[in-house]
Amino acid sequence: xxxxxxxxxxxxxxxxxxxxxxxxxxxxxxxxxxxxxxxxxxxxxxxxxxxxxxxxxxxxxxxxxxxxxxxxxxxxxxxxxxxxxxxxxxxxxxxxxxxxxxxxxxxxxxxxxxxxxxxxxxxxxxxxxxxxxxxxx
Numbered sequence: 001x002x003x004x005x006x007x008x009x010x011x012x013x014x015x016x017x018x019x020x021x022x023x024x025x026x027x028x029x030x031x032x033x034x035x036x037x038x039x040x041x042x043x044x045x046x047x048x049x050x051x052x053x054x055x056x057x058x059x060x061x062x063x064x065x066x067x068x069x070x071x072x073x074x075x076x077x078x079x080x081x082x083x084x085x086x087x088x089x090x091x092x093x094x095x096x097x098x099x100x101x102x103x104x105x106x107x108x109x110x111x112x113x114x115x116x117x118x119x120x121x122x123x124x125x126x127x128x129x130x131x132x133x134x135x136x137x
Contacts, residue, residue, distance in 0.1 A: 041054055054084075064095050068095065080111065
């Protein structure tokens, strides 16, 4: 799914249910519609945050971005917590950077990222070009 397709879904208020259901779940284990392995899982945390585990890469970055858009629909603040996130490539980092550009007024916090994620974020200049994304913990 392209950024413009995701933006169009947000603007017209359409939920990409089939795409998002594969990645988002109420539990970190997959059951039913969530049993397909897309490489990562995203589930609601205890404190108005979203937990992410697995790996984010070119193959699943579009699905991850669709999950972020759906999670962001109910708030102007989105908090991601990396829980056993094994790998994030450039496409995964880009999906995180792009979400605040796609949704005006959204602030994003990334909690507990790995040192390699932090290093990539800074090397790509996102610490300066994405002021509404805060890296903590």
